[in-house]
Amino acid sequence: MKTHLLEKLQKAIPGGHFITNRPRLLAYGTDGGFYRLIPQLSVQLATEAEVQTLLRTCRLLAAPLTFRGSGTSLSGQAITDSILVMLTDDWNRCDITEQGRKITLGMGITGGEANRALSAYGRKIGPDPASIQSATIAGIVANNSSGMTCGTAFNSYNTVSSMRIVFTDGSILDTGNEASRKQFLASHHQIAERLLSLRSRVMESSDIREKIKRKFSIKNTTGYAVNALLDFDDPVDIIEHLMVGSEGTLGFISEVTLNTIEDLPEKATSLLGFDDLQDACEVVSILRKCNVAIVELMDRRTVAAVEDLPGIPDFLKTLGPNAAALLVETQATDHEKLAEQVSQIKAALAKIPMPQPVSFCSDESERCRIWEVRDGFDPIIFAKASPGSIMVTEDIAVFPEQIKDAVKDLHWLFDRYRYEEAVVFGHVLAGNLHFNIIVNFASDKEVKHYQRFMEEMTDIVAGKYGGSFKAEHGTGRNMAPFVRKEWGDAIYGIMEEIKEIFDPQRILNPGVILNDDPEIHVRNLKHFSLVDPMVDQCIECGFCERFCVSDGLSLSARQRIVLLRYMAWLKESGEDNAFLKQLEKDIPYLVMETCATDGLCSLACPSGINTGSFVKKLRSQNTGSLSRLIGKGIGDHMAPVTAAGRLSLRGISRIASCIGDDTMKAAGEVSRKLSGQNTPRWMSHMPGPQKTKIPFKQHQTLGPNGNIVYIPSCINRTMGEDPYAADHRQSLIRVVEKLCLRAGYTLHFPEKVNSLCCGLAFASKGQADAARQREREMEAALLKVSQNGKFPIFCDTSPCLLHMKETLSPKLKFYDPTGLVLSLLSPHLTFHQKMETVVIHPVCSVKKMGIEKKLIILAEMCAKRVVSTKTNCCGFAGDRGFLRPELNRHGLRNLHENFPVEAKRGFSTSRTCEIGLSEESGVVFSSILYLVEECTR
Numbered sequence: 021m022k023t024h025l026l027e028k029l030q031k032a033i034p035g036g037h038f039i040t041n042r043p044r045l046l047a048y049g050t051d052g053g054f055y056r057l058i059p060q061l062s063v064q065l066a067t068e069a070e071v072q073t074l075l076r077t078c079r080l081l082a083a084p085l086t087f088r089g090s091g092t093s094l095s096g097q098a099i100t101d102s103i104l105v106m107l108t109d110d111w112n113r114c115d116i117t118e119q120g121r122k123i124t125l126g127m128g129i130t131g132g133e134a135n136r137a138l139s140a141y142g143r144k145i146g147p148d149p150a151s152i153q154s155a156t157i158a159g160i161v162a163n164n165s166s167g168m169t170c171g172t173a174f175n176s177y178n179t180v181s182s183m184r185i186v187f188t189d190g191s192i193l194d195t196g197n198e199a200s201r202k203q204f205l206a207s208h209h210q211i212a213e214r215l216l217s218l219r220s221r222v223m224e225s226s227d228i229r230e231k232i233k234r235k236f237s238i239k240n241t242t243g244y245a246v247n248a249l250l251d252f253d254d255p256v257d258i259i260e261h262l263m264v265g266s267e268g269t270l271g272f273i274s275e276v277t278l279n280t281i282e283d284l285p286e287k288a289t290s291l292l293g294f295d296d297l298q299d300a301c302e303v304v305s306i307l308r309k310c311n312v313a314i315v316e317l318m319d320r321r322t323v324a325a326v327e328d329l330p331g332i333p334d335f336l337k338t339l340g341p342n343a344a345a346l347l348v349e350t351q352a353t354d355h356e357k358l359a360e361q362v363s364q365i366k367a368a369l370a371k372i373p374m375p376q377p378v379s380f381c382s383d384e385s386e387r388c389r390i391w392e393v394r395d396g397f398d399p400i401i402f403a404k405a406s407p408g409s410i411m412v413t414e415d416i417a418v419f420p421e422q423i424k425d426a427v428k429d430l431h432w433l434f435d436r437y438r439y440e441e442a443v444v445f446g447h448v449l450a451g452n453l454h455f456n457i458i459v460n461f462a463s464d465k466e467v468k469h470y471q472r473f474m475e476e477m478t479d480i481v482a483g484k485y486g487g488s489f490k491a492e493h494g495t496g497r498n499m500a501p502f503v504r505k506e507w508g509d510a511i512y513g514i515m516e517e518i519k520e521i522f523d524p525q526r527i528l529n530p531g532v533i534l535n536d537d538p539e540i541h542v543r544n545l546k547h548f549s550l551v552d553p554m555v556d557q558c559i560e561c562g563f564c565e566r567f568c569v570s571d572g573l574s575l576s577a578r579q580r581i582v583l584l585r586y587m588a589w590l591k592e593s594g595e596d597n598a599f600l601k602q603l604e605k606d607i608p609y610l611v612m613e614t615c616a617t618d619g620l621c622s623l624a625c626p627s628g629i630n631t632g633s634f635v636k637k638l639r640s641q642n643t644g645s646l647s648r649l650i651g652k653g654i655g656d657h658m659a660p661v662t663a664a665g666r667l668s669l670r671g672i673s674r675i676a677s678c679i680g681d682d683t684m685k686a687a688g689e690v691s692r693k694l695s696g697q698n699t700p701r702w703m704s705h706m707p708g709p710q711k712t713k714i715p716f717k718q719h720q721t722l723g724p725n726g727n728i729v730y731i732p733s734c735i736n737r738t739m740g741e742d743p744y745a746a747d748h749r750q751s752l753i754r755v756v757e758k759l760c761l762r763a764g765y766t767l768h769f770p771e772k773v774n775s776l777c778c779g780l781a782f783a784s785k786g787q788a789d790a791a792r793q794r795e796r797e798m799e800a801a802l803l804k805v806s807q808n809g810k811f812p813i814f815c816d817t818s819p820c821l822l823h824m825k826e827t828l829s830p831k832l833k834f835y836d837p838t839g840l841v842l843s844l845l846s847p848h849l850t851f852h853q854k855m856e857t858v859v860i861h862p863v864c865s866v867k868k869m870g871i872e873k874k875l876i877i878l879a880e881m882c883a884k885r886v887v888s889t890k891t892n893c894c895g896f897a898g899d900r901g902f903l904r905p906e907l908n909r910h911g912l913r914n915l916h917e918n919f920p921v922e923a924k925r926g927f928s929t930s931r932t933c934e935i936g937l938s939e940e941s942g943v944v945f946s947s948i949l950y951l952v953e954e955c956t957r
Contacts, residue, residue: 047579089159095496127158146174164265212255331389417491500535577631618864639786651787700902
């Protein structure tokens with residue numbers, strides 16, 4: 021980016037956050053498609069006014085720009101080699117009106133978040149793409165996304181109620197405001213006149229009119245929504261609907277109001293197997309006459325990719341080579357109606373030969389497991405491909421009665437072009453077929469092969485079926501060369517005029533939707549260089565980003581893999597050594613130092629890739645011999661190390677009490693600056709030392725209800741309570757003792773408890789050898805004290821507990837604070853609910869163990885009102901909160917959004933996380949066990 025342009029933009033938008041660092045630009049400029057462009061500049065904007073100024077300035081300077089949502093798009097519509105525009109959290113608006121019948125959304129909120137807000141009203145937004153949990157409303161509307169249930173009736177086009185649009189001249193049109201409509205028509209009458217002229221041209225030609233009607237009777241996102249010229253006669257309504265599916269090429273939608281639809285509460289799902297794919301297609305016509313909401317086709321290769329996953333019926337494995345499956349779902353308002361619909365479907369299919377009798381499940385957990393697999397087809401299928409390959413996902417639509425022949429032709433095409441791993445699946449009620457082919461763009465020969473395939477595929481879809489090249493994924497760059505082929509010269513000419521009306525300078529997302537380059541779909545292709553088997557199957561879909569605490573601060577899980585892949589490619593190709601050196605310089609901070617390594621990314625990744633574990637491996641590979649020696653020394657002397665920690669905390673606490681917090685913080689910042697940010701920051705809620713001696717004197721009387729082994733974590737053996745806590749003089753270890761005695765249990769400590777460590781701290785630091793040694797020592801001690809797993813084992817810190825569950829003997833039965841109370845203690849305790857509001861923070865390990873709801877249940881046993889924090893991960897990440905405080909602050913940036921003002925206390929299950937939460941909220945966070953002990957006295 022030329023310096024003068026950057027200077028002009030910075031001067032025009034003083035509040036904008038401009039990014040010029042090339043490694044970050046590479047990372048931020050990546051989407052889920054198979055193209056790679058590196059922006060010259062990225063700017064993050066917080067307000068509509070900033071967008072207005074940016075558009076005016078770029079128009080004046082003829083500087084191209086592209087708006088980007090969450091980057092889950094698949095067709096290359098969210099990338100650029102010019103200016104990439106990203107939105108901050110300030111765009112996450114969500115207002116529900118008319119008892120949930122309408123929802124007004126900012127462009128930064130995801131479809132999943134919108135649906136969670138609507139769930140209290142029993143409603144949802146119409147579009148339901150597989151990426152809905154990650155895709156922003158900006159992308160959903162701009163691509164006219166649909167999905168598995170919405171068909172064409174409930175897509176963005178047909179459910180939009182109003183929107184605010186910012187045009188390239190900086191003007192704003194609010195289609196839901198009558199005054200704004202009138203003002204826009206007065207000030208931009210030429211736009212209105214030109215659109216009405218286009219409408220007249222369409223209405224006067226029966227051929228154009230009928231072709232548009234026919235092609236939009238099925239799903240279609242190829243080109244612009246020219247059906248708006250037929251459906252509406254008011255120019256503002258035409259503009260509003262042209263914006264849907266325009267992929268950011270006509271203007272910027274800053275806010276949208278959608279009409280919502282009913283989310284039927286009762287659902288039943290079935291997987292039907294067929295010995296022949298053509299038989300499955302025949303059954304679709306029968307199901308279309310039944311009350312079904314969803315029918316998803318899976319050909320044999322798709323079934324093979326998912327048949328071994330948990331929750332998938334075993335009979336699918338027995339299907340033959342030409343078989344197929346249908347995922348069928350029916351939905352109803354009540355249980356009786358659902359049962360009636362299930363019976364009708366079974367009766368309709370009674371005479372159809374199938375390997376397995378038709379059965380439906382309505383259990384939520386079973387259904388969710390099936391849908392998790394379906395929502396993640398792309399990554400799951402790609403996981404079966406050879407490393408280094410790229411998966412191309414296409415998405416066509418034909419008329420429903422053509423499904424059988426279209427599937428047959430696609431398989432013929434796969435065989436013809438030797439795409440042996442290709443699969444077909446899709447939303448067959450709507451005639452929508454998705455197919456994936458595995459390619460390797462490393463050779464020109466393979467690129468040409470793919471190019472010929474695309475030519476023949478589009479010939480078949482357009483010529484034989486009159487179908488859509490893109491049903492719901494958007495045109496992007498991938499299908500831009502074929503828009504004229506699908507629509508013909510006349511309608512393509514209308515689309516060109518639409519672009520000219522709104523963006524005469526061609527600065528908005530250039531190259532997308534309309535492109536005269538016949539080979540644009542095979543330019544700027546990604547190269548997936550091999551990095552490590554732990555991450556090589558990443559398809560860069562971005563599903564992980566909603567769980568990644570560092571997303572928006574440094575990099576997300578996906579973006580870390582992108583940088584490492586690109587660095588590997590640069591090394592292989594020998595190109596751009598200057599960029600390679602910059603990557604090598606920046607990667608330590610961007611990839612290793614600011615990753616929380618919590619592994620939450622694996623929960624959203626359909627392939628289960630744990631980028632946190634991979635970063636730990638990288639840290640281990642980059643740990644020098646001296647560091648390893650120091651790590652071994654610390655691990656071999658845990659008792660004196662924790663004792664030294666207590667001594668340090670005692671001394672620091674005394675100094676702080678003498679000179680005050682402000683002076684301590686100032687001194688800490690000076691120390692950090694002089695040390696290159698390698699000394700810990702001082703925090704007001706820094707605890708004092710742990711004062712309870714462990715093991716303490718055991719009670720002679722055995723508890724009537726049994727024995728519990730207690731392994732206090734290193735952190736709780738070192739740190740005491742928050743100095744601002746009301747009961748900070750009572751240690752957590754004593755609280756555990758009181759609770760167990762009160763419930764009739766006897767506590768036991770492992771031998772040499774002060775020398776033990778679960779190994780998590782060492783593993784997180786990349787000290788793999790020291791971690792394994794600690795794990796072996798811990799396992800031996802716990803097996804001995806628990807009598808080979810006979811007694812339950814309790815750890816007071818959830819991250820440590822999860823690490824032990826993952827690394828130690830399966831004979832050992834582990835309980836974290838929630839499990840200890842709910843499973844063992846609560847039957848023997850009497851709870852007295854406190855009449856107060858408390859805040860609960862489920863830490864990452866609690867979420868990974870799937871016990872978040874149990875933590876909330878436990879808190880509700882103790883307090884009248886319980887509010888759970890909105891954040892996924894606090895970002896404290898062991899010692900990261902001390903050494904990289906920006907990660908902690910970023911993780912808790914939305915902490916106050918739903919933080920009740922009346923709450924005076926917060927509770928969690930990880931000591932270091934509690935420190936960060938207290939520091940950022942100003943409310944003391946402590947272990948949930950303090951609340952339990954207080955409520956069971």
